[in-house]
Amino acid sequence: MLSQIIAVTGVNIRSIRARLGSSSVAVVGIAGVVLVFVAVLSIAEGVAATMKASGDPNTVLVLRSGSDTEMTSGLGGDSVRVIQDAPGVARDSSGTPLTSPELFVVVDHPLKRSGSPANVPLRGITPEAFKVHDRVKIVQGRNLEFGKNEIIAGRAASHQFVGLEPGTTLKWGESTWTLVGIFEDGGSASESELWCDVKVLQPAYRRGNSYQSVYAKLAEPSAFQALKDSLTTNPQLQVTAMRSPDYYGTQTATLQMIVRTIGGIIAILMGVGAVFGAVITMYTAVASRTREIATLRALGFGSVPVVVSVLVEAALLSAVGGLLGGLAAWAAFDGYETATMNFQSFSQIAFAFRVTPALLATAMIYALVMGLFGGMLPAIRAARLPVVTALREL
Amino acid sequence: MKFFPIVWRNLLRRKFRTIFTIGAVFFAFMLFGVLMAIRSAFSMGVDMAGQSRLMVIDKVSIINPLPASYMNQIRMVPGVTDITFANWFGGYYQDVRNQFPTFATDPESWLRVYSKEFELPEDQKKAFIANRTGAVVGADTAKKYGFKVGQRVPINGTIYRRPDGGPWEFTIEGIYDSKIKGADKTNLLFNYQYLRETIPERSGFRDRYNWYVFTIANPDQAPEIAAKIDGIFANSPNETKTATEKQFVSDFSKQVGDIGKIMMWIVAMAMFTILLVAGNTMAQAVRERINELAVLKTLGFGNGRILRMVLMESVLIAAAGGIAGLVVSYAFITLAGDPTHGLLPAFFFPTPSLVIGVILVGVLGVASGFLPAWQASRLRIVDALRRN
Numbered sequence: 001m002l003s004q005i006i007a008v009t010g011v012n013i014r015s016i017r018a019r020l021g022s023s024s025v026a027v028v029g030i031a032g033v034v035l036v037f038v039a040v041l042s043i044a045e046g047v048a049a050t051m052k053a054s055g056d057p058n059t060v061l062v063l064r065s066g067s068d069t070e071m072t073s074g075l076g077g078d079s080v081r082v083i084q085d086a087p088g089v090a091r092d093s094s095g096t097p098l099t100s101p102e103l104f105v106v107v108d109h110p111l112k113r114s115g116s117p118a119n120v121p122l123r124g125i126t127p128e129a130f131k132v133h134d135r136v137k138i139v140q141g142r143n144l145e146f147g148k149n150e151i152i153a154g155r156a157a158s159h160q161f162v163g164l165e166p167g168t169t170l171k172w173g174e175s176t177w178t179l180v181g182i183f184e185d186g187g188s189a190s191e192s193e194l195w196c197d198v199k200v201l202q203p204a205y206r207r208g209n210s211y212q213s214v215y216a217k218l219a220e221p222s223a224f225q226a227l228k229d230s231l232t233t234n235p236q237l238q239v240t241a242m243r244s245p246d247y248y249g250t251q252t253a254t255l256q257m258i259v260r261t262i263g264g265i266i267a268i269l270m271g272v273g274a275v276f277g278a279v280i281t282m283y284t285a286v287a288s289r290t291r292e293i294a295t296l297r298a299l300g301f302g303s304v305p306v307v308v309s310v311l312v313e314a315a316l317l318s319a320v321g322g323l324l325g326g327l328a329a330w331a332a333f334d335g336y337e338t339a340t341m342n343f344q345s346f347s348q349i350a351f352a353f354r355v356t357p358a359l360l361a362t363a364m365i366y367a368l369v370m371g372l373f374g375g376m377l378p379a380i381r382a383a384r385l386p387v388v389t390a391l392r393e394l
Numbered sequence: 395m396k397f398f399p400i401v402w403r404n405l406l407r408r409k410f411r412t413i414f415t416i417g418a419v420f421f422a423f424m425l426f427g428v429l430m431a432i433r434s435a436f437s438m439g440v441d442m443a444g445q446s447r448l449m450v451i452d453k454v455s456i457i458n459p460l461p462a463s464y465m466n467q468i469r470m471v472p473g474v475t476d477i478t479f480a481n482w483f484g485g486y487y488q489d490v491r492n493q494f495p496t497f498a499t500d501p502e503s504w505l506r507v508y509s510k511e512f513e514l515p516e517d518q519k520k521a522f523i524a525n526r527t528g529a530v531v532g533a534d535t536a537k538k539y540g541f542k543v544g545q546r547v548p549i550n551g552t553i554y555r556r557p558d559g560g561p562w563e564f565t566i567e568g569i570y571d572s573k574i575k576g577a578d579k580t581n582l583l584f585n586y587q588y589l590r591e592t593i594p595e596r597s598g599f600r601d602r603y604n605w606y607v608f609t610i611a612n613p614d615q616a617p618e619i620a621a622k623i624d625g626i627f628a629n630s631p632n633e634t635k636t637a638t639e640k641q642f643v644s645d646f647s648k649q650v651g652d653i654g655k656i657m658m659w660i661v662a663m664a665m666f667t668i669l670l671v672a673g674n675t676m677a678q679a680v681r682e683r684i685n686e687l688a689v690l691k692t693l694g695f696g697n698g699r700i701l702r703m704v705l706m707e708s709v710l711i712a713a714a715g716g717i718a719g720l721v722v723s724y725a726f727i728t729l730a731g732d733p734t735h736g737l738l739p740a741f742f743f744p745t746p747s748l749v750i751g752v753i754l755v756g757v758l759g760v761a762s763g764f765l766p767a768w769q770a771s772r773l774r775i776v777d778a779l780r781r782n
Contacts, residue, residue, distance in 0.1 A: 022674075022678065025670070025671055025674045026671075028667070028670065028671075029667055029668070029670065029671040032663060032664065032666075032667030032670075033664060033667060033668075035663070036660045036661075036663055036664045036667075039656070039660050040657065040660055043653060043656070043657075064555075066490065066550055066551070066552060066555070067490075067552050067553075068490045068491075068493075068552055069552070071457075072484050072552040072553045105455065105457060106455050106457055107454055107455050108453070108454060108455055108635075111648065111649070111651075113651065113652065114648040114651075116644070116645045116648045116649075117645055118645070118648070118649040119455065119456075119649065172454045172455075173452075173453065173454040173458075173631075173633065174631065205458070206598050238555075238559060254737055257734055257737065258734055258737055258738065259653070261733045261734050262428075262432060262657060262733070262734075263657075265428055265733060266425070266428060266657070266660070266661055266664065269421055269424050269425050269428065270421075270425060270661075270664040270668075272421050273418055273421030273422055273424075273425065273664070273668045274664075274667075274668065276414050276415075276417040276418035276420075276421060276668075276672075277418045277667070277668050277671035277672065278671075279414045280411060280414045280415050280418060280671065280672065280675040281671055281674075281675065283410065283411050283414065283675075284411070284675055284678050287408075287411070287682075288682075338651060338652040338653070338656075339651060340649070340650055340651045340652070340653050341646075341649045341650045341651070343737070346457075348649060377410070381410070
């Protein structure tokens with residue numbers, strides 16, 4: 001039996017070359033579906049990767065209670081001081097708490113890709129910000145000088161928006177700013193932002209001495225609960241505290257839901273459609289060999305080897321298709337940078353499509369399952385055809 | 395069509411293949427329906443936005459509210475017929491995850507300006523205008539949270555806070571609906587005066603609105619009127635940006651950006667791939683029978699008649715799968731609506747797109763049948779009979 005399987009399968013595979021036309025249709029069909037599958041999911045992977053890079057489990061974000069984003073939060077200067085003195089907050093060698101009170105606003109600025117205005121996040125920071133966001137480094141130009149109308153731009157923001165290069169002058173309302181440098185932050189969401197001195201930003205936006213969020217470094221990871229309890233039970237404060245990975249998880253919830261819901265619908269419809277496509281292709285392949293298969297059966301080959309050989313052929317074609325589709329998706333989409341609306345904070349967030357090895361592996365499995373499903377019915381049909389009828393078929 | 399029975403028998407000859415080909419075409423056109431709905435969803439209803447409605451926001455950012463005094467100055471510009479305003483409230487029900495667009499506005503003028511988008515029975519309209527703590531809510535949101543007319547609902551705000559820290563209590567005075575397809579029926583509207591009394595005067599945010607909306611008599615005058623209004627407020631602490639609502643919606647959809655476009659490309663590619671496979675199979679089915687066609691020619695069938703018979707066969711397959719796919723996706727998308735439950739209110743299958751779908755069905759049928767039929771009609775009978 002095994003030798004029969006090997007023999008028939010060998011004949012099948014070697015004869016693929018003679019049937020290049022219909023085989024390549026199967027390969028192209030499956031490659032197309034895999035390409036699409038990988039492309040849709042790489043969007044979700046890319047957004048997730050940016051959010052993962054943004055969260056630091058040792059950093060806590062404090063917002064006004066009831067606010068779900070920095071955008072809608074608000075904390076007075078006195079609240080900020082209470083938060084800075086809370087237990088569990090890390091301090092540097094001189095005893096200064098490692099906290100960063102920040103102001104988060106958005107400004108209108110044209111996008112490169114469409115020329116139309118979009119909301120850029122503009123974040124006001126204090127010098128301590130660089131101790132809390134310790135991965136930030138200036139990659140072009142220089143850091144901003146506090147007390148001046150100077151701005152540094154995230155790398156992704158400088159790619160997505162018009163004219164965000166060191167040396168440019170930006171004017172929003174009555175205030176004029178000079179962009180002095182570009183920074184990187186390990187691929188996190190802050191790379192989509194502009195940063196400036198909070199003390200300059202506050203009066204420009206009539207915010208007095210108020211902030212929107214406080215980022216605090218934990219003295220140790222386990223100190224989170226104690227810090228959270230002390231802040232939320234303090235009658236002077238009305239705040240909520242969360243670890244920064246949790247915060248960034250919720251920030252793209254809407255975007256992820258849209259991509260995953262629509263991606264899911266597309267993947268299901270497309271998958272079923274592709275199985276139908278694979279069935280008819282394999283069917284045509286088998287039909288064109290009906291006489292050949294009947295001859296084999298007449299020579300004494302059993303029906304199991306025939307079924308197996310057709311399935312192996314289907315698996316092989318779909319594996320080739322899956323590989324081609326996956327590679328094409330990787331070549332076309334991996335690293336493709338774009339930006340979209342972060343619905344929570346109402347501002348632009350940049351990210352890059354990510355075709356990960358895990359995603360490619362899933363796609364290969366998907367391709368094989370499609371191929372096997374598609375090959376199954378024609379294989380059974382081939383094996384069950386009465387030999388005499390089949391020999392007579394054209 | 396005298397020879398229809400022959401065409402029909404040919405279709406039934408390999409039932410299995412015919413059924414699966416129709417199935418593949420069916421799913422390809424289901425994808426077409428999704429494609430059209432995505433296109434509509436990501437354009438955020440730009441086709442519905444008014445050309446004769448203009449919006450005014452702060453030039454720097456919509457988050458900077460404009461002084462209330464601008465209202466009368468805008469109203470006095472010649473050509474302006476009506477005006478209303480709104481504040482983004484950021485409302486949620488019970489849990490901050492249950493958010494829906496909530497606006498604080500002037501009920502009377504809002505319902506005048508948006509009479510088509512916010513349709514209310516006359517008595518509910520009167521009740522809403524009369525009750526300072528009243529609210530109207532969209533049919534979709536009302537259904538989601540089970541809100542009924544007359545019910546008192548606590549709504550929290552992510553931006554504004556009451557001095558006591560509690561939620562705002564609203565009485566649902568009406569549930570609005572709209573006959574416009576894809577209209578956003580998730581909003582909650584309430585009276586700005588109820589919000590105003592909780593905003594401390596010294597905060598500098600009292601009597602300031604996020605945006606104004608006004609209507610004009612003649613849409614062609616929109617650019618001049620917009621320029622005039624921006625001119626009035628130039629060099630003030632709050633410079634303005636005025637444009638048609640359509641322009642704002644279009645800019646907003648561009649902020650969402652490539653994602654929608656990329657998804658559309660992807661779906662179009664998937665659809666094309668499946669059609670390629672189905673078309674090839676349909677062509678293959680004809681190619682297999684070339685010597686039969688030669689027999690028909692021997693019997694005296696003309697080239698034109700054979701071409702028509704073959705085309706009819708492929709068009710029938712395309713139509714069976716394609717029309718069914720269009721109808722099912724149209725019905726399903728129309729009934730099920732937005733799959734994200736409120737995030738993409740304009741996710742619907744626009745009726746005009748059905749025409750495009752039907753044209754595609756025709757193209758598929760003709761293209762996949764024409765080439766083999768044409769080849770067959772050019773063959774010399776003797777050669778064709780000898781093939782195989």
